[in-house]
Amino acid sequence: MLFKKVDLENRVQDIRIRGKRITDIALDLIAEEGEEVIYANGGALLPGLHDHHIHINATAASLNSLSCGPPEVSSEQELADALHKSATHQPQQWLRGVGYYPFKGNEESNIIDRDWLDKNGPDCPIRIQHRSGRLWVFNTKGLDALGKAGVSLDANILDKGHIYDADASVHEALMSDPQNLSDLINLLLSYGITGVTEVTPRNATEDFLNYQKHCAPLRMTIMGRPSLCDATDKSTDRVSIGHVKLHYHDHDLPSLETLTQEIQEAHAQGRGVASHCVTHAELMLTLAAIEAAGPSKKDRIEHAAIVTQDALDWIKQLNIGVVTQPNFIVAREHAYRQDIDKDMHPNLWRLGSFQKKEIPLAAGSDAPFGSFNPWLAIHAAIHRPVIFDDGEALSPEKALELYTTEATDMRIQRIIKIGSVADLCLMHQSRNALFKNPIKAKVHMTLIDGKIVYKS
Known part of the structure; x- marks a missing residue:
């Protein structure tokens, strides 16, 4: 396969692929007999992008769910209207909503409940997920269906219809068949x-095998439970085992000793830990535990939503990496203005500070809780809201690099060179045009192992 006139690092080049690898890069390569020739017309050729933090099953489910929060829905009346409109297309079936965020602030008193859904929603089972992913809100018919499916419902749940931190049990009760992933993969x-890194904490061997079976041709690194190591002999160059996922919240933080032991056990398996750290308390406990366990270069912080200067210095000292979500600072700007004290704004979703300290940094979508369009995140990394910038915005080149690091080692940048595996992304735009406005990025072709897997 021969690509003619691609924009490679702002130079027009030809590139030849044989089998899975790039074999030639030159100014003017001559097509061989029978060789497929693709005319790029100056389109940028990039390494294939890698989403370093995504929940695949939940994201696939969200494609058939109603958006219940900003920007599509911005008031309780709009939410009620959207619920009724959606129900007309699937009467008497489950109505599943995602992305909900209280419109008057994220205090408990502002969150809709069972009574609100009964009064304002359609006459069918309803469940709506809070934007954080931690909370499901059910109406009465939804609770009835959940109870019949075998989920234990205590008095508090029955009163408000709020179910916290029970995504696994809800999923198992209501999903009889594996999630169809083909639409999402396309x-x-x-x-x-x-490639993607699947980060759901409960992932075990059966999840690994399911992804291996249903996610081709995507490359996947799957993190999850310590028991994932049982699937080591089933790893391939396409689907492999990643970090042990640590997922705690302020209300259920373990002791330092317990967390330290978990990290030591992960290291004993030859795996790093990937620790969910959205709040300052979550981050500081994690850093203390990594230090006590003995840090590994494989260890990484997920999200790093709030990082003070002291925490930034500590991350650098431990020599660990960060995987963050650049798009959240744009997508959630209104909520952060409303709910986060102004003196904390400089610590929100840092980017430039990590790179200035040479802290390994990569990006993921956290879909379905964020958009899985990487170009929105790249645009957001370049064009942060002024109120949240303070030197944290990145150059276009550095923003793109967040998505072109190796899946298991963000210290390594994947580059297009002779001998490298042909996982590639060919754009319609030149590199300069792409960087001027990434939000309008248009992909011409995507290749994995030298095979075209998408063509516009």
Whole structure:
């Protein structure tokens, strides 16, 4: 396969692929007999993008769910209208909503409950997920269906219809068949994504095998439980085992000793830990535990939503990496203005500070809780809201690099060179045009192992 006139690092080049690898890069390569020739017309050729933090099953489910929060829905009346409109297309079936965020602030008193859904929603089972992913809100018919499916419902749940931190039990009770992933995979390929890191904490061997079976041709690194190591002999160059996922919240933080032991056990398996850290308390406990366990270069912080200067210095000292979500600072700007004290604004979703300290940094979508379109995140990394900038915005080149690091080692940048595996993304735009406005990025082709897996 021969690509003619691609924009490679702002130079027009030809590139030849044989089998899975790039074999030639030159100014003017001559097509061989029978060789497929693709005319790029100056379109940028990039390494295939990698989403370093995504929940695949939940994201696939969200494609058939109603958006219940900003920007599509911005008031309780709009939410009620959207619920009724959606129900007309699937009467008497489950109505599943995602992305909900209280419109008057995130205090408990502002969150809709069972009574609100009964009064304002359609006459069918309803469940709506809070934007954080931690809370499901059910109406009465939804609670009845959940109870019949075998989920234990205490008096508090029955009163408000709020179920916290029970995504696994809700999923198992209501999903009789594996989630269809084909539509999501095709969308990811259309954005130039050639690989993802699946980060759901409960992932075990059976999840690994399911992804291996249903996620081709995407490359996947799957993190999750310590028991994932049982699938080591089933790893391939396409689907492999990643970090042990640590997922705690302020209300259920373990002791330092317990967390330290978990980290030591992960290291004993030859795996790093990937620790969910949205709040300052979550981050500081994690850093203390990593230090006590003895840090590994494989260890990483997920999200790093709030990082003070002291925490930044500590991360650098431990020599660990960060995987963050650049798009959240744009998508959730209104909520952060409303709910986060102004003196904490400089600590929100840092980017530039990590790179200035040479802290390994990569990005993921956290879909379905954020958009899985990487170009929105790249645009957001370049064009942060002024109120949250303070030197944290990145150059276009550095923003793109957040998505082109190796899946298991964000210290390594994947580059296009002779001998490298042909996981590639060919754009319609030149590199300069792409960087001027990434939000309008248009992918021409996506290749994995030298095969075209998407073509616009």
